[in-house]
Amino acid sequence: MRPPDEIRLRRAIRALLWLFIIGLVLSGATAIPLENELKFITEFLSGPSTLDHWLQVVRDALVATNEPYPFLAYGTDWLAFGHFAIAIVFIGPLRDPVKNIWVIEFGIIACLAVIPYALIMGQLRGIPLYWRMIDCTFGILGIIPLLLCRRLTLRLASLTTARD
Secondary structure, eight states, rough: OOOOHHHHHHHHHHHHHHHHHHHHHHHHHHHHHHHHHHEEEEEOOOOOHHHHHHHHOOOHHHHHHHHGGGGGGGHHHHHHHHHHHHHHHTTHHHHTTTTTTHHHHHHHHHHHHHHHHHHHHHHHHOOOOOHHHHHHHHHHHHHHHHHHHHHHHHHHHHHHHOOO
16 A cells, blocks of 8 residues: 555646646647637737737738648648647656656756747747747746656655665
């Protein structure tokens, strides 16, 4: 029978991992119907703000591109798939966080890498700075549960090593 501390740690780790996995899946799923999402969002935005203007420009570009070249949207389908595939990898730590701590650490590195990637590639592609900052928040928000997970997993590892 497992001690109560170990049970609590495992539950907390699982909860944090599920939060991360669900975030990855939802983030990926939103990349599939991008044109329809932008049409929906821009219908409700009606201000002269910079964000409203940017979303309308992106919507118009997607509509103009998707009509004659629908295969280009396949790129965002693969973006979604990448999110789903990464989420699947986190099943390992759900099962055994100590043995699969490397997956958690990989996720932390990936979250950190979002920031320079968004800033550099966004600059090269003409993405406004405020939108690149929004993209950076995905890395920042993603790293929080993973850092907590790592800390709890290290605690769990020391608890189970001391017990064995």
